[in-house]
Amino acid sequence: MPYRTLDGLDVRGRRVLLRADLNVPLRDGRITDLTRLERLSPTIGELAGNGARVIVLSHFDRPKGQLVATMSLRPVAEALGAVLHRKVAFVDDCIGPEVARAIAALNDGEVLVLENTRFYPGEEANDAAHAARLAAHGEIYVNDAFSAAHRAHASTEGIARILPAYAGRLMQAELVALTAALGNPARPVGAIVGGAKVSTKLDLLTNLIARVDLLVIGGAMANTFLAAQGAELGKSLQEAALHDTARAIMNAAAGHGCDILLPADFVVSETFAPNPSTRIVPADAVPANTMALDVGPATTDAIITAVKGLKTLIWNGPLGAFETPPFDTATLRVANAIAAATKSGLISVAGGGDTVAALRQAGITDRLSYVSTAGGAFLEWMEGKVLPGVAVLATDSA
Structure with a gap:
């Protein structure tokens, strides 16, 4: 506006x-x-x-x-x-x-x-x-x-x-950056959404599948989508009550022409602690005594390849438990790939507390087109909601 x-x-x-x-x-x-x-x-x-x-x-x-x-x-x-x-x-x-x-x-x-x-x-x-x-x-x-x-x-x-x-x-x-990302973006446009729970990002996912050409889902929320398709996730965090919702989102995405990229492999461990013993397994076959804590190298490569084909990218949420090494590997690799693509012309907009922390950890905050520190307001804008503090500044408001 x-x-x-x-x-x-x-x-x-x-x-x-x-x-x-x-x-x-x-x-x-x-x-x-x-x-x-x-x-x-x-x-x-x-x-x-x-x-x-x-x-x-x-x-x-x-x-x-x-x-x-x-x-x-x-x-x-x-x-x-x-x-x-x-x-x-x-x-x-x-x-x-x-x-x-x-x-x-x-x-x-x-x-x-x-x-x-x-x-x-x-x-x-x-x-x-x-x-x-x-x-x-x-x-x-x-x-x-x-x-x-x-x-x-x-x-x-x-x-x-x-x-x-x-x-x-x-x-x-902020408004210029977010308008460039979602209002009238250069296409193809993609979004990376991570985090722990689908339940906290339902509005975001619903809005994005109608607006972007590619949606990458990472973090523990990806587990819910995979489990909804019958994948074995072991001890991994997921929301069994939202399997129907996950399937509905995937069906709606197909109707909008939005491709969803889910993990193909995971880095798993029996314990969630810094630098434990880990292994890489297919995303649909996580052993019963382990949990998925980061997306694997094949998934990371697929995300990086997809980013190179985009003209606009929005990022909200890490791909794994990035605060705990080595489960920061995928997030940091993708962050650096986004920075390199931005240098080559990609419009990249990122926001959200964990995302900003990950970008700082990668040392690339100033190499993206725009990094928002707005937190909840950034998320609500991405959800397609009207922000009262913005709407009242419109030239046609009273």
């Missing part, structure tokens, strides 16, 4: 409410990953550089409408200042007279972070009165938190119905 961006927007001297995602991983009071802050910096830099008075809104963790001291954004605001190489002020609330005074004291080009929006129950309830109190802080609203756009909260959707609303540069980049 067409949506409003920062292009041509005059922000000098104006109060800009910027919805960011400062929900970074924190351990023992220290931030362990600055990626979200780094990805936010271009939008803040552009707004502040053009003379805006930037007021940053964000949630942090799940305080459930209560003030929880350990979920304060204060340390995150300090880290944001270090990432931006500029002073970032902080105020211990997101509404009220103290906030109003801090905003009134802002000069052009300065940045202020407000306290955790979820300290108020009106945030997650998308309460109109609470949204209005937040909106009163600004003249323009910019949403740069695609990762929170699947939630209709006061700071992600409510404010955008009150103030002129625009997509920030990170939001814009």
